[in-house]
Amino acid sequence: MNPQPQNFRAPVGTHDVIGPDSAQWENLIALFAETAYRYGFELAISPLFEDVGVFNRGIGENSEVATKEMYVFEDRGGRTLALRPEGTASVVRAFVQHQPTTPWKAWYVTPAFRYERPQAGRYRQHHQIGVEVLGTDDPAVDVEVITMAWRFFAALGLTRYRLLINSMGHDECRGAYVKLLRDFLGAHASELCEDHQKVWSENPLRVLDCKKPACIDVTTGGPMLPDHICDDCRTHFSAVLGSLHDLGVEATLNPRLVRGFDYYTRTTFEFVADALDGAQNAIGGGGRYDKLAEQLGGKPTSGIGFGCGIERLLLTRAAESDRPLELLNRTLDCFVVDTTGVDSATVLLDELRSAGIAADRAYDNRSMKSQMKAADRSGARFAVLLGPQELAAGEVTIRDLRSEDFAQSQQTAPRNDVVTTISNLLTK
RNA sequence: GUGGGCGUAGCUCAGUUGGUUAGAGCGCCAGGUUGUGGUCCUGGAGGUCGCGGGUUCGACCCCCGUCGCUCACCCCA
CATH class of the missing domain: 3.30.930.10 (Bira Bifunctional Protein; Domain 2)
Structure with missing residues (x-):
């Protein structure tokens, strides 16, 4: 009653292109x-x-x-x-x-x-x-x-x-040339490569492109397009x-x-x-x-x-080259880490994105450590931390994920100024 | 359409002359005392060994078939 799902895959000769x-x-x-x-x-x-x-x-x-x-x-x-x-x-x-x-x-x-x-x-x-x-x-x-x-x-x-x-x-001078080439090939048909001995007549031009030594030898002495x-x-x-x-x-x-x-x-x-x-x-x-x-x-x-x-x-x-093409900027500006338990991230993200800031988040109420890991993996420039403390104080903590210095890599900003603060940090 | 090589976890691969519950690294998830990533430590999830048949007491391993991947011929981007 519950048939085994078939393992579908992309058809022969086709590929899915996904990240990276x-x-x-x-x-x-x-x-x-x-x-x-x-x-x-x-x-x-x-x-x-x-x-x-x-x-x-x-x-x-x-x-x-x-x-x-x-x-x-x-x-x-x-x-x-x-x-x-x-x-x-x-x-x-x-x-x-x-x-x-x-x-x-x-x-x-x-x-x-x-x-x-x-x-x-x-x-x-x-x-x-x-x-x-x-x-x-x-x-x-x-x-x-x-x-x-x-x-x-x-x-x-x-x-x-x-x-x-x-x-x-x-079309005209090419036609005349093809005739010339056909006559030439006809006179040397037996010297052509195995395949072209049979089919040279249908499309004589193809013989010019043949990589077999036999055909190359024959055509080398024959008429070439640019001369005709x-x-x-x-x-x-x-x-x-x-x-x-x-x-x-x-x-x-x-x-x-x-x-x-x-x-x-x-x-x-x-x-x-x-x-x-x-x-x-x-x-x-x-x-x-x-x-x-x-x-x-x-x-x-x-x-x-x-x-x-x-x-x-x-x-x-x-x-x-070993280096991938990086002509477009596709790095995330910030990653929202929300540990308030009341999903404060949704509103904050909407504000950031509406202001043109590329932002993402973790889901499923994961631990702070887990969310920070996700922030790091995402490649985002900043982590915007929003936990119970910030929620109560009406602010957020902004952490520069490229900095190794804990003390200098964090700052707080009023919740209402998040967009402008991030924007300013990004243009620095 | 013709021929060669190869199919074991998400990825890269081990798997001894066929012998119990099939392994590693990376990745993923969770922890490392109650709010901080990239390093480290511990634990965990994840595999009908491509699929079907055969040989055998016993098959990831041997045989046949099939599908798929890959490379080459042909031709093209």
């Missing part, structure tokens, strides 16, 4: 929000799920993510929906739907879902922060977006990261590279850089962290997607953006 780790997340997201506003971005929140077509059209129906990693499901109304595997497609869908005035600059923070086997730095639900700019193909925007990410990493305290960059060309993009794209790319150089943002040209989503055109980039060993060292990436809005049914609109994985950024940060 959640403080790192809070810091990182707050810093990103701050950075985004400084660059003129507004926050965009879009649904976690979309019509599956948004992602199929966006990231490409043949892409690895779309074919075998998406969480696709049918809702009760028979609609075929998918959990977002990345941020860009939804934001661009929102742009197409609402047609905000351009340039539209939006930032986001969102979970992303991909059905893969989890491993270090790879999860079925991970979280991304990113930005998108729609409505201009000015190379200055490419530079701004890349630079923002670059500066953000530095503000996070990262030091060992690199920017890899490439130009994919626009049209004059306009070349000019655009040069402008981007030039400005990045002027700003001191160190970009490494990587002609093999081909990202996993099909929507990219022209400027394409990736950030890798050297502190992360193994295959999961990409902490962020992005690029231009000048055809995406159109593919999602909108007017032709240029766009560019980047996304970064929060988990990987924090892993990188932890690998580079």
Whole structure:
């Protein structure tokens, strides 16, 4: 009659983020929000799920993510929906739907879902922060977006990261290049690695990204993207590279850089962290997607953006430094120790908190010693002692918990002046 | 989807060739004479040894299965 409760746990590849780790997340997201506003971005929140077509059209129906990693499901109304595997497609869908005035600059923070086997730095639900700019193909925007990410990493305290960059060309010159590459690969198909001998034709660009020696050998002698993009794209790319150089943002040209989503055109980039060993060292990436809005049914609109994985950024940060991020002040101002037995703390705390003072307390009428321990553990700056004596005298005792000197670390204050006294002590 | 390693208290881990009531440290709770934390001392709570089956007189230990964690391949953040 009383069934054994099941031991539920977070699904495979997902994680609960609780303290003290959640403080790192809070810091990182707050810093990103701050950075985004400084660059003129507004926050965009879009649904976690979309019509599956948004992602199929966006990231490409043949892409690895779309074919075998998406969480696709049918809702009760028979609609075929998918959990977002990345941020860009939804934001661009929102742009197409609402047609905000351009340039539209939006930032986001969102979970992303991909059905893969989890491993270090790879999860079925991970979280991304990113930005998108729609409505201009000015190379200055490419530079701004890349630079923002670059500066953000530095503000996070990262030091060992690199920017890899490439130009994919626009649809026409890229198409011509793919044809060229396909012909080339066709002539050398038997020399490719085992896997690509079979599938090189479906997406020739992927072969460029293959890490197997066989494929590298073949493609090294073959045509590379930057040499075959049209004059306009070349000019655009040069402008981007030039400005990045002027700003001191160190970009490494990587002609093999081909990202996993099909929507990219022209400027394409990736950030890798050297502190992360193994295959999961990409902490962020992005690029231009000048055809995406159109593919999602909108007017032709240029766009560019980047996304970064929060988990990987924090892993990188932890690998580079022992010190946690402490950009936000999240220490308690005071801890109320109430031994009156009549719960005087409730009213006192309401006064303190209403005045903007961060305050907490113990519950359950615990002993003074126990409450003092709790005060110490809480990290609060001051303990506000309120016992029978203080209650009778109409005052409180304020104790500086950082001081070791008993005599000088305590003072009394009239009960009515608690807020102002604490405020004054805090500004010292 | 394929393969390797690992599942013992909240956490980090011991547990001798299979042998009685499964241990430690940290953390948590309570005390150390009646109002003071961070050190110290004492005590306490907390575990169906991931789960299911098998071998055995006897299983945390051996075997099989399963689930989970983890790492790698693939791909990506």
